[in-house]
Amino acid sequence: MLAEEQSHGHAFLALPVLVGLGAVIWFALPTEPATWPLIGALLACATLGLVLRGHHGWKRHAALAVLFLLAGMLLAACENWRMATVMLDQPVTTMVTGVVEMREPSGKGRWRYVLALEKTEMPTLRRQPGRITVISRGKTVFDIGDRISGRARLSPPSGPALPGLVDFAFNSYFDGVGAIGYFYGTPSLADGTVTVSWGQSMERMFFTWRSAIATRIRDTVPGDAGAFAAAIVTDERRAISSETTEALRVSGLAHIVAISGLNMALAAGIFFVGMRSLLALLPGFAQAFPVKKLAAAAALLMATGYYLISGFGVSAERAYIMMAIMLAAVFFDRPSISLRNVALAALVVLVVSPSEILGPSFQMSFAATVALVAGYSAWSRRREKNGDDPPWRPATLKPVFAVGHLIGGVFVTSLIGGLSTAIFSIDHFHRMSTYGLVANLAAMPLVSFIVMPFGLIGMLLMPFGLDGPFLQIMGFGLQGVIVVAKTIAGWGGDVGIGRQPSGFLPVATAGFLVLTLLRTRLHLLGLPLLALAIFLSWRAGHDPPPDFLVSEDGSLAAFLEGAQVNASRARPPGFIYSQWRHALSLPQPTGPVLLDLPTPGNKETASPPIVASVASNLDAETPGSGSLASSVAQAADPAQKIGAPAAAPPSAGARAGRERLKPEELAQTRQAMQKALLENRSETFVCAARSWCVAKSNDGATVAVVEDARFAGTACDVVQVVIAARARFDRCRSGALMINGEALRRTGALEIRFNGKSDPQDWSFIAAMVGADRSWMRHRQYDWRRNIFDPALPEPLQSLSSGAKP
Structure with a gap:
């Protein structure tokens, strides 16, 4: 069976697994390992692999396995060195001046800005972050490229809320964001010319287009449906109300909001089929030129444009890489849907940003893709073995069976996608949506046949001002998705699983990979591993909680x-x-x-109603802002000197602005x-x-x-x-x-x-x-x-x- 696996080229599928495992090991170590010994060990393994290249024994396989493990560790070390994000060390109130790199609405009357921080004053920070995320309230909205200044409360990104949970500072570090906060009042435009490099100019141009497209969609389609549509197109998600966001999460439909493999595949697939059908209407052209490859090239250009206006999010990047590889396979007459293409996409993502392997987005996206492709491959092999049409099936009933296949395909796809991502949902979010299958069965036809086709047509016609009717139909479909989400969320079904033991995710992931990546009966070895993971989860649920x-x-x-x-x-x-x-x-x-x-009696510098208002707003923010709300009461402390030269600290009463x-x-x-x-x-x-x-x-x-x-x-x-x-x-x-x-x-x-x-x-x-x-x-x-x-x-x-x- 091992020989059969190797004959099918499945050894290549182990490469991203080994590289990813090496990155996980590097990030999980308590201290950063020295780089030069890793480079020396990698060169030694590479030399041994070359010496044994004529052999096919376990020694060569072991050397290559260690080689790719070390490569994953070095890629992680390289990304850590490349980012080198300066993180704010303590909460502080200071005057900030920076250039707007990104912006998006963040609830009613609020905008979230990502600033390239230029300077801080009163106090001047000794360790000044390069980029910060700040929220501004007020009617004034600043454009990308504006230099703005204002007094702001900044805090370091929060760590885990409990031992073993997600460290949001890790995500911020590898996103290049060193602090989060909010402005007191509305900031103002600062004087001076903003000088940027060619690369920065191009990036800000794309972000400007993204913001303009999102604004146009929200203006055309009001309410949550418009905010939902803008999220699908541009990845600006914060304008969706908290009520709708919670309903999507509880019902298991939150994956639709992100620009993921589903959205990219639907957009590129619809464009590919449409372009190929149009070219096929020209018989002479279709006979003279490779219509399929031309349609794939056009779909690749469309997917590239989709990615450029998406804000370069991680999920969009991953979806684009995967779609680009699958479309490129058409140029070389290779099958587009294969585990090798998924493995190649995973390798590209790991080379670009190995830290993403620890995030739920990477894990859930590739888990669903691997499970669906593996299921499709198994179904195709069985279909080839049994034939297309059994002899007992009458030709007159073909339309009926076609509809049945469509419904069955949606059902099986939703079932496989839900089960494959359940492992990672349980580990990262400690809960599972029991009605997710029902919600996806009801919502995905709306997304596939209304939302994405009309959204794609609207985007193509937007430069000509003809997008309005199509965007409104898209919004109508999304309104239906919201109704489905709220209805199913009302049933309950958001089952809390609780924090998992440290061994749950590695064991469950190993079982999942064995079950999906192998095609012989060896894949059944994944079942005992999954059973062990379930046992570990059950056992942890019976441990007493802390006091x-x-x-x-x-x-x-x-x-x-x-x-x-x-x-x-x-x-x-x-x-x-x-x-x-x-x-x-x-x-x-x-x-x-x-x-x-x-x-x-206190001598407060900020009135309690204002403090309470800001705190309540921040409590509703996204992960990473948890430490802000608790620091609001310290917000008006102008005597703080974080990052300033050392000085004798005043008394507690004086520093707090209160009487002894x-x-x-x-x-x-x-x-x-x-x-x-x-x-x-x-x-x-x-x-x-x-x-x-x-x-x-x-x-x-x-x-x-x-x-x-x-x-x-x-x-x-x-x-x-x-x-x-x-x-x-x-x-x-x-x-x-x-x-x-x-x-x-x-x-x-x-x-x-x-x-x-x-x-x-x-x-x-x-x-x-x-x-x-x-x-x-x-x-x-x-x-x-x-x-x-x-x-x-x-x-x-x-x-x-x-x-x-x-």
């Missing part, structure tokens, strides 16, 4: 008590808690008990904390609004979450663990464990297990970011006062690092 959670910015803490979650905030940050809820299958949280206590507390106020606060711990039930937070919260676990452990840094010292005298993101000291004189903002910046989110004990020395701590030192994490180690990178944990937390994991 206590802390977000990476200290804005949220929660006790997990059986089927109940007791949070430190009545309205937890939406993005952070949604990550917790899906990863640990948590219910809606129970808020704290609020005390009716007088709040000492009087001794009697501190004494009253201490009594209130002690009384709250004694009189309220365990694992329920008791809070003084915008000041502090205290709680006690069932095991007797006491915890305080301090928002107003003036109460941090008092909390140290009352509880065993103090979580105070704004505290300016890192240890309590009382011996209590202090977890301040600097500590959380190093550790990331925390999971704590009390282990039935009240002494912190007996607890188990797991930190999201401890245990690894990689380029996309190193900004957490930067100390601007000393202008050095210090990987050491704050001393109070060093004893807990043994329980941490990356």
Whole structure:
């Protein structure tokens, strides 16, 4: 069977698997391996492969396998060196000036800009990111290429919401974005000439076209249908309402929004068939010229144009490469739909951007493509063996069977696509849509026969101003898709699976690849691996959850008590808690008990209503903006000097713009904390609004979450663990464990297990970011006062690092 696999050329299918595995190993290592030993080992394996080229034994195969593994590792190292993104190290409020590279609407009255950052002032950042993403509110909309300036709140891209979840800083690093934030008010146009290179000029021209096309589509087709249509054509997705986005996700139709292989294949396929049919109407021309190849060339040009106006997104890039390879196969009279073409497309993507192999988009896209192509190949072989028309089938019933084949094809395609991507949906998103098959069966005919054909015609006629009627028909079809999504989302079916163990994805992926890439009975070896993955998932679902959670910015803490979650905030940050809820299958949280206590007078520089408004908007943002909402309360802190020369830090009260507390106020606060711990039930937070919260676990452990840094010292005298993101000291004189903002910046989110004990020395701590030192994490180690990178944990937390994991 191995010889048969090799005779069919399936050894080539192992190349992207080995290269991708090498990239995964490089990214997963806790520290960056030295490059020169990898190059030396690769040259040695290449030499050994040449020496053994006349042999076909296991030695040569092993040498080649190691060669491609090392090639994948070196490609990952090359991409890391090429990007070298400067990441902001701490949240800061500063004046920014930059040139608009990209823009797209981000909800009502808001625009999201990607700026090439030129300078910062008040304070000037010592480690200034090259590109940032900022949100602006207001009626003024800036064009691509404009230089704008304004006061903005910037934050580093957030890390994992819990240990083992997605690190959004990784994605931002390899996207070249070093900070995210929002403007205070509307920025203004800045003076000066914007000079760009030839390449930048071309790129901005394409982005300008993209923005103009998206605006025209939204103006022609109002509402979510227009925003949906603009997303399919230009990949501008943020204008779609959160309600529709959620319905598409729950129903399993979210893949339609992205410019993926489905959209690119439909667009290129419709254009290819249409062009070939038109040329076939000219008999003389069709006999003199290769009509099929001409149609493939025209479809390739159309796909290239589609890609150029798509914003160069990763999913669009991957879809374009795959489609270009399949159309190019027509030029050489090779089959377009084959696993070799899919493998070649995967190799190209891995060479260009190997970091994408860790993302759900790459994994789900290629999983669906591989499964569909493998299924199509198996069906074709069976059809060749059995013949086209069985003798018992009457010729008069051919139309009936044709319709049946069409319906059956849509059903099988949706089933294979849904099952093949379920593995990666469970691992990355911790949930699965049980009605996804029904939704795709209802929606895909609309997409295939209305949305994409009329959208393609509309785009071709847009330069002549004749696109309106066709775009409206496209919007009508998309409105039908939205109705299907909302109807099926109303049935429920969004099943939470929970966070998976570390071995689930590798084992399940190995089983999937064996099952789909091999054509002999050896492919059945994938079934035991998939069964093992299911067992690992089932076993992890029976593990007890942690007792206590802390977000990476200290804005949220929660006790997990059986089927109940007791949070430190009545309205937890939406993005952070949604990550917790899906990863640990948590219910809606129970808020704290609020005390009716007088709040000492504050000298705020931003009014509470404005802060609350900005926070609520940011909570609804996309992944990566989770750390912003929690930093809003720090937004008006002009005394911050992130990246500035070292200076003596002012007192906590002065830095927060608040008056020092009087001794009697501190004494009253201490009594209130002690009384709250004694009189309220365990694992329920008791809070003084915008000041502090205290709680006690069932095991007797006491915890305080301090928002107003003036109460941090008092909390140290009352509880065993103090979580105070704004505290300016890192240890309590009382011996209590202090977890301040600097500590959380190093550790990331925390999971704590009390282990039935009240002494912190007996607890188990797991930190999201401890245990690894990689380029996309190193900004957490930067100390601007000393202008050095210090990987050491704050001393109070060093004893807990043994329980941490990356």
